[in-house]
Amino acid sequence: MLWGTIEERVINLNNARQVSAVREFLSRFSLTFTEQVDYTIALYKNDSIVATGSFAGEVLRNIAIDESLQGEGLTSAVVSHLMQEAGRRGIYHYFIFTKPDKAHLFSALGFKEVGRADPYAVLLEAGIGSIDSYCKEMAALTAHLPSGKRAGLVVNCNPFTLGHQAVIAKAAKENAAVVVLVVSEEGSVFPFDVRFSLVKQGLAEYDNVVVLPGGKYIVSAATYPGYFTKGDETVTAQTRLDATIFAKHIAPAMGITCRYMGDEPYCLVTKAYNQAMLDILPQHGIDVLEMPRISVQGNAVSASRVRELLRQEEWEEIQTLVPDTTYQFLRSPAAIPIIEKIQSSISRH
Amino acid sequence: MASITKTAQAGTLESSDVMITVAPGNQGSGIVIELESIVLAQYGEDIKIILEKTMKEQGVTDIYIKAVDRGALDCTICARTLAALSRAGAVLKEAII
Numbered sequence: 001m002l003w004g005t006i007e008e009r010v011i012n013l014n015n016a017r018q019v020s021a022v023r024e025f026l027s028r029f030s031l032t033f034t035e036q037v038d039y040t041i042a043l044y045k046n047d048s049i050v051a052t053g054s055f056a057g058e059v060l061r062n063i064a065i066d067e068s069l070q071g072e073g074l075t076s077a078v079v080s081h082l083m084q085e086a087g088r089r090g091i092y093h094y095f096i097f098t099k100p101d102k103a104h105l106f107s108a109l110g111f112k113e114v115g116r117a118d119p120y121a122v123l124l125e126a127g128i129g130s131i132d133s134y135c136k137e138m139a140a141l142t143a144h145l146p147s148g149k150r151a152g153l154v155v156n157c158n159p160f161t162l163g164h165q166a167v168i169a170k171a172a173k174e175n176a177a178v179v180v181l182v183v184s185e186e187g188s189v190f191p192f193d194v195r196f197s198l199v200k201q202g203l204a205e206y207d208n209v210v211v212l213p214g215g216k217y218i219v220s221a222a223t224y225p226g227y228f229t230k231g232d233e234t235v236t237a238q239t240r241l242d243a244t245i246f247a248k249h250i251a252p253a254m255g256i257t258c259r260y261m262g263d264e265p266y267c268l269v270t271k272a273y274n275q276a277m278l279d280i281l282p283q284h285g286i287d288v289l290e291m292p293r294i295s296v297q298g299n300a301v302s303a304s305r306v307r308e309l310l311r312q313e314e315w316e317e318i319q320t321l322v323p324d325t326t327y328q329f330l331r332s333p334a335a336i337p338i339i340e341k342i343q344s345s346i347s348r349h
Numbered sequence: 350m351a352s353i354t355k356t357a358q359a360g361t362l363e364s365s366d367v368m369i370t371v372a373p374g375n376q377g378s379g380i381v382i383e384l385e386s387i388v389l390a391q392y393g394e395d396i397k398i399i400l401e402k403t404m405k406e407q408g409v410t411d412i413y414i415k416a417v418d419r420g421a422l423d424c425t426i427c428a429r430t431l432a433a434l435s436r437a438g439a440v441l442k443e444a445i446i
Binding site: 090 | 357364368372415417
């Protein structure tokens, strides 16, 4: 470490001048700076940035070191500082997404590889907790299920519809047991707690189905930082990384041998996601079954359709698309803020 | 024997330092050490002995210790461990001056 000549500064994310200096520095490495970070640090030499790093929740990101100073220990200084600050905020587990050719820099700092999607991205982790302990936990939570053929699904359910119910019911009929993992990441208009409890209520009648929170190893678009991949590559990298981690770690831990998915006629990201599953899972001996969506009066049942109808308050049609448990929730006072949010936004999610 | 109440860390990943993270373990789990080191082959066992000795001296048990070592000296390892314990709510036997 070049003591004396290098100065550590916390970037004020509300200060446009400081943020643009970081943005400019990162652009030299073809990295984009997005404002969805909790904290950013920069190392300065002679008043110009020579290194930077940020974190958003558990994910350390935007780490870059000036070429002329690489190999001087600046990466460890930046990563240490980020871990200390995250630790102060009660975060003791850390992820880094990076390009495969940069992974060794972080392995030297105690980061372990969770999964990779060559040639796009690698996911590494460090700190308290690991994919192995997560898998053990998941194995324990599914141990009570009947033995035999076991299927898995990963769902967002924003909110839970008859379409989701139909796919899971089919899986429950064709398999000895079914594990439903609900994406834990926030970023959908229905908060996780609501999505999770609606899925649980909607599947209460199936004895051989267990509904569990997906946890942090389901790589969603919300956790995956697209800053080092370009355009379409971002979706490819995220979906392939997620498929690989599911196939190599999560599915074997819970004894899942096939995965069901609803086919996706509308959303391109979900379509790419399904494609990644079809490409990767069979390589690991996991069957992938894509179910056609059920239709009501000629329209495919989808959660985005339900949200659209909520915007227009078309209650009669909503009732034909969701199970009674979801409908009761949507009509309850607890749903009012969510519906207001849908009506005031233009996002599809 | 006392146990700690929360997770805490001390140290950095810079060369010649060690980052120690301590977390409360399940009751009866004892002292669980996970060590990563660039000199694991040469000094791995010695580092574990220092960590365990420090815990015992402080009378702390049922603790999970994660140490990522970058070639720290014994005194550094000991100091970082004590700092982590203190941040985790352990009352140290001797005051650190």
